[in-house]
Amino acid sequence: MLERFGLEKIGIVAAKELRDNLRDRRSTILSMIYPLIGPVVLGMLVLFVGATLSAPKVSEHVVVVQGSAQAPEFVAFVREQGADVVETDLEDIARAVRQGMHPAVLVFPDDYAEAYAQERNVEIQLIIDSSRLSSIMAIGRTVELVNRFNRQIAQSRLAVHGLDPDVASPMSLKSVNVAASLSISGIFLNMMGPFLIFNVFIGGVYLAIDTTAGERERGSLEPLLINPLPRWQLMLGKYLASLAFTALAVLAAVVAYKVIFSGLGLLGVGLKVNPSVGDFALIFLVTVPIQMLAVAVQMIVATVTKSFKETQTYLGLLPLLPSVPGMIMVFVPLQPTTLSMLVPTYGQTILIGQIVRGEGAPLFDLLLSGGSTIAITIVLLFLAARFYNREQVAFAH
Amino acid sequence: MIEVRKLRKTFKDVVAVEDVSFIARDGEVTGLIGPNGAGKTTTLRILYTIMRPDSGVALIDGHDAAREPQEVQRRIGVLPDNRGLYPRLTAREHVRYYGRLHGIAPAELEARIDALVTTLGMEDVADRRAKGFSKGQTLKVALVHQPHNVLLDEPTNGLDVDSSRAVRDMVRRIRDEGRCVLFSSHIMSEVKALCDRIVVMGHGRVVAEGTPDELAEMTGQADLEEIFVTIAREEAELKKKATFEALKEQLDA
Secondary structure, eight states: OGGGGTOHHHHHHHHHHHHHHHTOHHHHHHHHHHHHHHHHHHHHHHHHHHHHHSOOOGGGOEEEEESGGGOHHHHHHHHHTTOEEEEOOOSOHHHHHHTTSOSEEEEOOTTHHHHHHTTOOOOOEEEEOTTOGGGHHHHHHHHHHHHHHHHHHHHHHHHHTTOOGGGGOSOOOOOOOOSOTTHHHHHHHHHHHHHHHHHHHHHTHHHHHIIIIIHHHHTOHHHHHTSSSOHHHHHHHHHHHHHHHHHHHHHHHHHHHHHHHHHHHHHTOOOSOOOOHHHHHHHHHHHHHHHHHHHHHHHHHHHHSSSHHHHHHHHHHTTHHHHHHHHHHHHSOOOOOHHHHHSTTHHHHHHHHHHHTTSOOOHHHHHHHHHHHHHHHHHHHHHHHHHHTSGGGGSOO | OEEEEEEEEEETTEEEEEEEEEEEOTTOEEEEEOSTTSSHHHHHHHHTTSSOOSEEEEEETTEETTTOHHHHHHHEEEEOSSOOOOTTSBHHHHHHHHHHHTTOOHHHHHHHHHHHHHHHTOTTTTTSBSTTOOHHHHHHHHTTTOOSEEEEESTTTTOOHHHHHHHHHHHHHHHHTTOEEEEEESOHHHHHHHOSEEEEEETTEEEEEEOHHHHHHHHTOSOHHHHHHHHHHHHHHHHHHHHHHHHHHHHHO
16 A cells, blocks of 8 residues: 555664564563563552452351350440451460451450449440551441440430430431442552553553664664665654554453453452443554654653663653653543543543443543644654754764 | 755754765766765765755756655665664565565566575575575565665675675676665775765765776875875864863853
């Protein structure tokens, strides 16, 4: 097809760069492993943190107590609620809790029974380790049981004294959680966009560096530039080769997300929404314009910097920049506006989030975001071609 | 044919080439000689389209290197001083890449590559990765598109005796085919043995030009080496003076 327009040399350059760099086995394999890091990390987060933060069932809850013989009423109450009570005779409770043997231990003092009988207030201790994230749910449940027991006893005592129990309880608090059922997994799902965009910016970056700054440093750029083809065609050939590698890396990441999400679903710890193959195909398409943009920026940086090392430094920082809005969005979900669709990487972060959460992305937004990013890419490519035309391009300064 | 008229090129404040003019004819070997920093490489780079002159023109078969780079690139074969290879490509693939970029039809190109491999006696290494291509071989690779004009920047630099001789033999063969060869060197004996005409450069200018005999007559010195040494000495003096003045300026400041 390129022949018809006299552009076949672009294809020749791209094919050579692909062949050359595919032979660099180590870099190729590494570039296909990097994209898997995001999905694996996200999968682990869902698996472990998700499991920790999801509340265990009451029937599975065990209250560990020392001195339960002092408080038969409490034990009965807990069992009535469906949880279980276990007596511990450990000497060093603090150590046991710190080591995670028990998430929390309730300690009834020796004078508890007496105080209870006399209707006196008595302090009981709850031994916890607040630095253990995995204990949060168990602690909460134990505290809740103690509070409920407290309330029930107080009410029955007030009733005995002929008082309305409400007198001692001016307010009752009930929190209403309006987050969708995917609240926790939703946070993880929101991270997918920024992760993917990070992949976009590192997927083919070493190729962009190697084919421009690397070629200059090896001294093969000068003879290459003497060949009879316009420099913009040479630049575009290298651009397309880098773009192909970027696309491959992003594709690897997207496939890995699908595999891991489905795998989590099979394990039963899955997310409440499981995006379909079609959703992931759409997500990949959404990243294509950013891939084009990312490689264009990489070509410019690799052309204007003075050395291979300098290029690496700048391009190493580059992936962090577009991830910033996405990272902010993870914690502060902003209302998507038409304007945000025009911002490359930002619009796509929103769109990927919408697709992955199963909300679907409006066609208008898809076109607007893709169109705007591609338009900016074209400007950048013109710029890259101009930089390629400078005579300094051939020489390490 | 290569023609250079009143070429001037500066890098920031440094004048690399000033008012350089000469002609390299077809069927002749023209030597560009001078000490390091005389402007040889810059002149060649302007001719092979990698640099643009501030003023003046560089013509290859009548085409302006600055205005019609592609026309010029089609007509030249170049061996730059600094010529890196792709370590992961084979010799054959190198030739194929350059050949295709020159627009040689694939069938024709493969035939030429086979012929080249045979002439070079490279049958056993042509399909190995390109680590250790010799410079003589590189030169032949650079000429696969059979250019009419051949530009060589210090082609025998760093070569052993046998390889240097192979390069010189090839240069003669190209000339005998009626093509135009322009090559730079700072090795006197080489230039004397090989060149039909010599352009002597010093501090960015052409200081003498002619056949080896004419040059000897002109300077009254039978030995070309002497001309060269004189220029080199002047060059060194100039540099010393410049350094001294810069130092003085700094001290005054």
